[in-house]
Amino acid sequence: MDRRGRLHRVFRVLLVCWLTVGPAPALVRHPLPVLWMMPVSSGSGRQNQTAGVAAAVRLALQDLKEQAAPLGDYEIQLQTLDLQCDPAEALKALFDAMWAGPRYLLVLGGVCPGVTALIGRSLPALSLVQVSFAASSPGLSNRRWYGNLFSTVPSDRALNRAAVKLLQGHKWSRVGLVTQNGPRLSEMKRDLIRQLLKADVQLVASETLSEDVCSSLRTMKDRDVRIIIGQFEEDSLSEVFCCAYRLNLFGPRYQWIVTGGGASGWRLGRQPSACRADVLLAAADGSIRLQSRQLSGAGTPGVSGRTPQQYRDAYLRALGREGSEVSALHSFVYDAVWVAGRALSHTMEAAKLREKFSAQRNRSLSGDDVHRRLLDAVRGTQFIGVTGPVSFRNGERMSSIDLIQFQGSSGVLVGEFSTTTLQLRLMNQLLKFKGPGPPRDQSPVHVQRRQVSLRLYGIVSSAAAVTIFITLVVLSLVIIHRKRCREPQDLLLLLGLLLTSSSVLVSGLDGASLPGDTLEILCSACLWTLSVGHTAVFAGLLTRTLRVYSLCSIQRTRPLRAGWLLLWFLLLDVLVLTSWQILDPLRRVVLQHRTERDDADEDVIVQPFSEHCSSTNMELWVTSILGYKTPLMGLVCFLAWSVRSAVGGKLPAFSVAAATVFSVAAAAASLLTSHRPALQFCVSSVLVLCCNLLVLAILFGPKSLSACWNNGKDEAAEEQEEQEEQEEQEEQQQEELSRLNQQLKSVTAELDVEIETITMQLCDTPESDMLQSVTGEKHDQPPNQPSNQPPNHPTNHPTNQPNLTKAAVQTWSSPAASIRSVSWTFEAQVCADNRKCWRETSSPDDINSPEHVQRRLSVQLPILHHAYLPVIGGVPSSSSSLFGSQEAFVRRYDDFLCDQTAMPHSC
Helix, strand or coil: CHHHHHHHHHHHHHHHHHHHHCCCCCCCCEEEEEEEECCCCCCHHHHHHHHHHHHHHHHHHHHHHCCCCCHHHEEEEEEEECCCCCHHHHHHHHHHHHHHCCCCCEEEECCCHHHHHHHHHHHHHHCCEEEECCCCCHHHHCCCCCCCEEECCCCHHHHHHHHHHHHHHCCCCEEEEEECCCHHHHHHHHHHHHHHHHCCCEEEEEEECCCCHHHHHHHHHHCCCCEEEEECCHHHHHHHHHHHHHCCCCCCCCEEEECCCCCCCCCCCCCCCCCCHHHHHHHHCCCEEEEECCCCCCCCCCCCCCCHHHHHHHHHHHHHHHCCCCCCCHHHHHHHHHHHHHHHHHHHHHHHHHHHHCCCCCCCCCHHHHHHHHHHHHHCCEEEECCEEEEEECCEECCEEEEEEEECCEEEEEEEEECCCCEEEECCCCCCCCCCCCCCCCCCEEEEECCCCHHHHHHHHHHHHHHHHHHHHHHHHHHHCHHHCCCCHHHHHHHHHHHHHHHHHHHCCCCCCCCHHHHHHHHHHHHHHHHHHHHHHHHHHHHHHHHHHHHCCCCCCCCCCCHHHHHHHHHHHHHHHHHHHHHCCCEEEEEECCCEECCCCCCCEEEEEEEEEECCCHHHHHHHHHHHHHHHHHHHHHHHHHCCCCCCCHHHHHHHHHHHHHHHHHHHHHHHCCCCHHHHHHHHHHHHHHHHHHHHHHHCHHHHHHHHHCCCCCHHHHHHHHHHHHHHHHHHHHHHHHHHHHHHHHHHHHHHHHHHHHHHHHHHCCHHHHHHHHHCCCCCCCCCCCCCCCCCCHHHCHHHCCCCCCCCCEEEECCCCEEEECCCCCCCCCCCCHHHHHHCCCCCCCCCCHHHHHHHHHHHCCHHHHCCCHHHCCCCHHHCCCCCCCHHHHHHHHHHHHHHHCCCCCC
C-alpha cells in the first residue's frame, strides 16, 4: 500500500509539472516559402531603406517563432526577389522564381508603385496573394483588378478623406492644390479632386511643382487662395515653405495642409540656400500634416506580446547594432509579416483538419483550394498590431490617420481620422492658429444691395409732387382762361410735363420694397410715362416754334399747322412702346457690380448688387426710340434757332434749348451712373424736374402770374392786352416792311432824276421834233409850207400834229446798272387828204386837240415815280395836281411793279 501511495504522489507531481510548464516545443517546424520582393540593388538609398525594413522583418520572424502552436509550428522562409523598380524585370524575376520552385503561396513586400500595380493584376492568374507594406496608391483600391493585393499601410484615399473632413470641419470651401510630379502623387491628386468635387469644395487653382517652385505658388497668391493643400515628398518641403515665406503665403490668413509626405513624421528636410532655418520655421508654423499612424498609442501588448513602445525600443536596438537608418515603414513591415504568418498558419491548419476529419481525407487539397482558403484568411485577418487594430475592408487597411500640427520647432498631434468610422476627432485645446481663429478660405464677401434710400426717395418724390402741383395749377389756369391759350397744343405740352414728372415717382422703387411682379409692372409704367411725356413736350414746343416762325416770315403766309406731324410722332411712340411691351417685356434683372474692399476691415470684400429693369434686346429697343426722337429734337432746335431774334421767339427758343440740354444730360447721366442706383435716381430725377420747372417758368410763368394777379379784371381788359400783343407783332412786321421800302426808294430816286430830265426836254422841244425823236420817223412838211417859219406859226402848233392815242413806259433796272428805255407810240388819225388834215384847225372838243394830248402826256409820264400805294410809303394821289383819283392807278402800278422789277409783296 505504501508503494502504491508513493507512485500516486509521484504521478501527481509530474502532472502538476506538466500542467505548469506545458508541453515541450516541437523540435521540427513546418516551412512556409514566401517571396519577398524588395529593390535591393537599386542604389544606396534603396539599400538603406531595405536595411531598415530588414531589421523589422527579422524581429517579426523572431516573435512568430516564439509563439505557441499552431502559429509557432510554422516557419516562414523568405526568398528575396530583387525587382529593381523595373516592371519588366520584376515580372521576369517572378516567373523565374515560380518556375524554379518551391511552390509559393504568398508574396510579401512591393515598394515601387509601378511594379506593384503590374504584379498585382497578375496575382489571380498565378494563384498568389500579396501582402504589401507600401502599396498606398489610390489606384490599387480597385478590387476588380487588385483583388489579391492587401497592404498594411492605409491607402492615400484615406489621407484624402481626412483632408476633406478637415476642410468640412472648418467650413473651408475654397482651396488650392500644389502637387509634385510622380506616379503615386499624380493618382493621389486625381482622387483628391474627385473627393473635393463630391464634397462641394471649390478647387480654385491646381499647380504642379516645377523647377521654379515660386511660380506655382505665385498663382495661388494671385487667385487669393487661403487654404493650400500640398502633395509632395519630404525633400521638397523646405523649398516650398521658403517660397511661401518670400511670397508672404503664411501667417494668420493662410493654412497649409500637407498630405503626401508618407509616415515619416514632421520634418522639413534639407535647408535651401535661399532661406535660413528661422525663416523656414516661421513659414511652416501652424501647418498641418496628415500621415498614417506609425505606432499605436495604446499601452497594452498586442498579438506579439509586445507593446508598441517595447517594439520600438527593440527595433532601435537592432538598428544600432547594424548601423542602419530608421525606415518610415518599419512598423507596417512588422505587422505585414504577422498578417502573412497568421494567414498561412490558418490555411495550413485548415488543410490538416480537412485531411484528418473530412470524407475526402485521402485526397490532397488542390492549388485553387489552398489559394482560396489563403485569400479568405487574409481578408478575415483581425488582430492588434503595433500600428493599432489590423483589419481589411475591400482590401484597404482600417487604421487611423494622424493630424500633426507644426508648432514652434516640433509637431503636435492635434487630431485623428478613423478609416473605420470615417470620423474626424480634433483636439481643439491643442490646435493653435496664428489669428483669433481658423483662417478664412477667402476674403469674406459681404453682399450689399444698392438701392435708393427712403430719405432720398422722400426728398425727390416731394420735389416731383411739387412740380406736378405747379403743372396742374398752370393747366387749370390755361383751361379757365381759354383765350390765353392761342393753340390747343399748350395743353399737350403741359400733359407731357405731367407725365415726365410722374415718372420720377415710379423710377425710385426697387425690389427691396416691392415684389417682383409689381416691380415689372412699375418698370413698364415708368417707361411709358417718360417716353410719351418727352414726346409730348417736344411736340408742344415744335408747335409753338412753328407758329412764331410763320408769323415772322417776310412773306404773308398762313401759319403752319403741325397737327398731323405731332399726331405721327405720338403714334410712332405708342407703336414702338407697344411692340416692346408685347415682344420683349421688361423684366427684373439683378446686376452684380465690381467688388470693393471694406473700409473698416481690409480683409472683407463687399459685393454690391442692384436690381433694374431690362429686357433681352434692350439696346435694340433703345436705339429704335432714339431713332425718331433725335430728328424731332433736331427739328425743334433748328426752328428755335431761326426765330431766336424775332419778337415772341425768344421764349420758345430758350425753352427748346433748356429741354434739349436737360434731356441729353439726363440720358448721359443715367448711362454713366447705372452701377449706382441711388446716384442714378437722384441725378436723372433732378435733371427731369429742373427741365420741367424751367419750361414752365419760361413759357407759362409770366402769363400765370399775370392771371393770378389780375384775376378780377374783366374780359375787356383781357382783350385789350391781347390786342396790345398783336400790335407788338404788327410792329415787328412793319419794321420788316420798312426795310423793303427803303430799298424801293433807293431804286426810284434814280428814276426821278431821269424822268424829270425827259420831261424838261419834252417841254422845250417842238411837238414835231418830239414826235420825230420819240417815234424815230421823219414827217415831211407840206409843200406850200416854208421851211423857215416861226415857232408860233399855225402850222407848227400842236393841233396840226397827229393825234397821240396810246403811250407806254417801260423801265428795266438791275443791281449793276440801270437801263431805261422810254418809247412812245403815237397813233395819228390820218385823213384822206393829208394836207387838209394838217391845215385843219382842231376844235377844243376834238380828241386830238392840244389840250387832250398834253393831258395824256402829263398823266402817263409821272406814273413811274408818283403813283405808289400809300401803304408802302408812296405819295398819295391827292398831293399831285396831275392825278385825278388814286384807284385809277393802283392796279396798273401793282402789275407794273411785279412784272418789271420782280420785287416781293409785303407780308
